[in-house]
Amino acid sequence: xxxxxxxxxxxxxxxxxxxxxxxxxxxxxxxxxxxxxxxxxxxxxxxxxxxxxxxxxxxxxxxxxxxxxxxxxxxxxxxxxxxxxxxxxxxxxxxxxxxxxxxxxxxxxxxxxxxxxxxxxxxxxxxxxxxxxxxxxxxxxxxxxxxxxxxxxxxxxxxxxxxxxxxxxxxxxxxxxxxxxxxxxxxxxxxxxxxxxxxxxxxxxxxxxxxxxxxxxxxxxxxxxxxxxxxxxxxxxxxxxxxxxxxxxxxxxxxxxxxxxxxxxxxxxxxxxxxxxxxxxxxxxxxxxxxxxxxxxxxxxxxxxxxxxxxxxxxxxxxxxxxxxxxxxxxxxxxxxxxxxxxxxxxxxxxxxxxxxxxxxxxxxxxxxxxxxxxxxxxxxxxxxxxxxxxxxxxxxxxxxxxxxxxxxxxxxxxxxxxxxxxxxxxxxxxxxxxxxxxxxxxxxxxxxxxxxxxxxxxxxxxxxxxxxxxxxxxxxxxxxxxxxxxx
Amino acid sequence: xxxxxxxxxxxxxxxxxxxxxxxxxxxxxxxxxxxxxxxxxxxxxxxxxxxxxxxxxxxxxxxxxxxxxxxxxxxxxxxxxxxxxxxxxxxxxxxxxxxxxxxxxxxxxxxxxxxxxxxxxxxxxxxxxxxxxxxxxxxxxxxxxxxxxxxxxxxxxxxxxxxxxxxxxxxxxxxxxxxxxxxxxxxxxxxxxxxxxxxxxxxxxxxxxxxxxxxxxxxxxxxxxx
Numbered sequence: 001x002x003x004x005x006x007x008x009x010x011x012x013x014x015x016x017x018x019x020x021x022x023x024x025x026x027x028x029x030x031x032x033x034x035x036x037x038x039x040x041x042x043x044x045x046x047x048x049x050x051x052x053x054x055x056x057x058x059x060x061x062x063x064x065x066x067x068x069x070x071x072x073x074x075x076x077x078x079x080x081x082x083x084x085x086x087x088x089x090x091x092x093x094x095x096x097x098x099x100x101x102x103x104x105x106x107x108x109x110x111x112x113x114x115x116x117x118x119x120x121x122x123x124x125x126x127x128x129x130x131x132x133x134x135x136x137x138x139x140x141x142x143x144x145x146x147x148x149x150x151x152x153x154x155x156x157x158x159x160x161x162x163x164x165x166x167x168x169x170x171x172x173x174x175x176x177x178x179x180x181x182x183x184x185x186x187x188x189x190x191x192x193x194x195x196x197x198x199x200x201x202x203x204x205x206x207x208x209x210x211x212x213x214x215x216x217x218x219x220x221x222x223x224x225x226x227x228x229x230x231x232x233x234x235x236x237x238x239x240x241x242x243x244x245x246x247x248x249x250x251x252x253x254x255x256x257x258x259x260x261x262x263x264x265x266x267x268x269x270x271x272x273x274x275x276x277x278x279x280x281x282x283x284x285x286x287x288x289x290x291x292x293x294x295x296x297x298x299x300x301x302x303x304x305x306x307x308x309x310x311x312x313x314x315x316x317x318x319x320x321x322x323x324x325x326x327x328x329x330x331x332x333x334x335x336x337x338x339x340x341x342x343x344x345x346x347x348x349x350x351x352x353x354x355x356x357x358x359x360x361x362x363x364x365x366x367x368x369x370x371x372x373x374x375x376x377x378x379x380x381x382x383x384x385x386x387x388x389x390x391x392x393x394x395x396x397x398x399x400x401x402x403x404x405x406x407x408x409x410x411x412x413x414x415x416x417x418x419x420x421x422x423x424x425x426x427x428x429x430x431x432x433x434x435x436x437x438x439x440x441x442x443x444x445x446x447x448x449x450x451x452x453x454x455x456x457x458x459x460x461x462x463x464x465x466x467x468x469x470x471x472x473x474x475x476x477x478x479x480x481x482x483x484x485x486x487x488x
Numbered sequence: 489x490x491x492x493x494x495x496x497x498x499x500x501x502x503x504x505x506x507x508x509x510x511x512x513x514x515x516x517x518x519x520x521x522x523x524x525x526x527x528x529x530x531x532x533x534x535x536x537x538x539x540x541x542x543x544x545x546x547x548x549x550x551x552x553x554x555x556x557x558x559x560x561x562x563x564x565x566x567x568x569x570x571x572x573x574x575x576x577x578x579x580x581x582x583x584x585x586x587x588x589x590x591x592x593x594x595x596x597x598x599x600x601x602x603x604x605x606x607x608x609x610x611x612x613x614x615x616x617x618x619x620x621x622x623x624x625x626x627x628x629x630x631x632x633x634x635x636x637x638x639x640x641x642x643x644x645x646x647x648x649x650x651x652x653x654x655x656x657x658x659x660x661x662x663x664x665x666x667x668x669x670x671x672x673x674x675x676x677x678x679x680x681x682x683x684x685x686x687x688x689x690x691x692x693x694x695x696x697x698x699x700x701x702x703x704x705x706x707x708x709x710x711x712x713x714x
Contacts, residue, residue: 130657132657132660132664133660133663136663136667139664139667143667143670143671143674147674150681153681155686155696156697158682159694161678162631162675163694163697165674165675166638169638169671170625170641173638173641173642176645176664183652184652193656235697236697
């Protein structure tokens with residue numbers, strides 16, 4: 001318990017302190033230390049804490065254990081990358097290579113502070129077992145990340161940050177209404193909104209109110225998770241943010257909103273309404289996959305392409321949870337795979353961006369020639385994100401497909417495969433053209449901090465495809481059982 | 489309680505029909521004060537409870553004083569006075585407003601509240617505020633109106649919460665309030681930058697980033713800087 005509180009308070013305190021520390025070296029040291037300690041704490045917590053608490057507001061079950069370690073790992077990677085990144089960014093004004101205007105970055109202290117506060121808010125969102133507290137945390141993630149999107153302080157990042165803040169805040173307000181309705185499901189007795197209390201009395205909850213609450217929370221958190229058609233802010237925000245931030249937003253933050261939806265689906269499942277929520281999730285999931293696939297096909301900006309790919313994968317996650325049973329297992333496995341791969345891709349995209357100075361896919365070729373490591377990672381990331389074997393994504397996407405087929409949903413299965421192929425074809429054209437061929441830029445040595453994190457993520461993505469460790473499989477199994485799935 | 493609900497509805501109608509932004513800000517400030525007083529009125533018997541007072545006071549200070557002050561500063565610095573040429577005119581907006589009020593009544597009716605202690609009037613007016621907030625957000629051009637609309641909507645959500653007499657723990661209530669406050673504060677901050685970068689506050693001109701309508705503004709920007 002203390003351990004968990006510490007994982008929240010440590011980054012929160014460090015984030016606040018970052019705003020006031022003047023020397024860059026000390027602040028970067030603090031940043032790196034906190035990221036490492038947070039990772040160590042999370043892993044320790046997952047290894048030592050077994051029983052989920054009953055009446056605490058903060059606690060950990062298998063589901064949050066998976067999300068916590070994943071978030072912490074991604075943050076560690078983004079930190080190693082980010083410290084090098086901010087050190088290379090010029091302090092003075094610089095020329096915008098897209099519209100030629102001048103802009104100046106936010107002070108580094110604001111950037112570091114925002115990232116650490118974001119980590120604190122995400123950890124709270126993952127660990128809170130009180131639904132209203134979780135709402136507060138998820139809204140706090142929006143607030144902590146909006147200044148990060150505006151890091152470059154140019155017109156496009158301003159527009160992206162504005163849309164992000166407005167749309168996500170409105171979405172989240174809708175989710176709060178949903179939580180109010182959830183409280184109305186409790187017919188008598190205390191109106192305790194802790195997860196434990198709600199699950200315990202799941203049988204007596206009013207179904208009409210519960211379905212209303214589910215819809216509101218799905219729409220609200222779905223906005224933040226980037227489910228189509230509520231995803232419109234996502235490509236803007238994820239493409240305009242600096243690359244380590246994009247990696248956090250796509251790989252970790254979307255998961256937090258996903259967890260918000262999972263919690264209410266967990267209550268629905270306990271109340272015997274799993275299929276009500278499930279059908280809605282399948283609908284939203286397929287819609288997201290289809291829409292994202294269509295936009296990937298004609299995408300001219302590779303960071304936007306990655307952002308749409310996130311929408312697609314959020315669709316896959318929603319679909320898997322909607323199916324229930326084996327789908328839950330596949331969906332949680334896919335959460336891990338997607339986060340790792342998307343972090344790998346966004347960090348690599350940052351390397352390409354800093355070398356080629358353009359986000360236009362048509363203007364880049366020969367990435368492998370100019371940047372051998374990043375170029376190779378770019379291709380590996382593309383193969384992984386489209387679910388090609390032997391990467392972990394293949395296994396998880398295939399598991400979800402098996403779940404669809406087991407339930408005999410032929411139309412869903414056909415659409416699922418079609419949309420996956422669509423994304424594959426769309427990304428293949430773009431990525432391969434960028435990576436292969438000869439570049440007019442000469443070859444340079446890439447900084448270690450810029451290639452090491454994506455390299456580690458690539459190895460992890462590969463390993464997960466070849467071998468799923470026993471303890472992890474157990475955790476995934478338990479998490480699936482929480483939502484009434486697969487009881488082996 | 490009924491008085492506050494009626495005032496809330498009237499203020500929303502006023503917001504729909506008014507083009508002067510500083511009037512709109514003042515009306516939103518009044519809404520904030522009304523809502524801040526709501527928990528006090530709601531829990532007449534329990535006035536000695538310290539938490540309620542802290543909550544009421546912090547709501548009034550943040551929503552009634554600080555945020556309107558911030559908005560006013562934005563307004564003064566940007567030099568705009570009025571909402572010009574909204575997508576839906578002010579007369580039609582009022583007409584839509586009555587329709588939205590009907591919708592709010594219908595929603596409240598549909599909810600089929602079994603708990604008798606939920607005050608229907610307050611629920612209607614709160615839903616109305618949420619709908620008006622959403623309506624203003626999509627039909628007005630100025631970015632500053634959008635953040636006001638968010639505040640109105642948030643007021644409505646707060647009202648729904650109070651009318652369902654949510655006994656959220658005190659700390660959570662404060663957390664919600666803090667989130668809303670920081671949210672609008674950040675919006676205000678971005679407004680300053682919007683004004684500086686784009687030299688206007690028209691949110692509908694924020695179209696550089698879109699996959700549907702490509703690139704005319706980018707060309708303009710290059711010319712400006714050349």
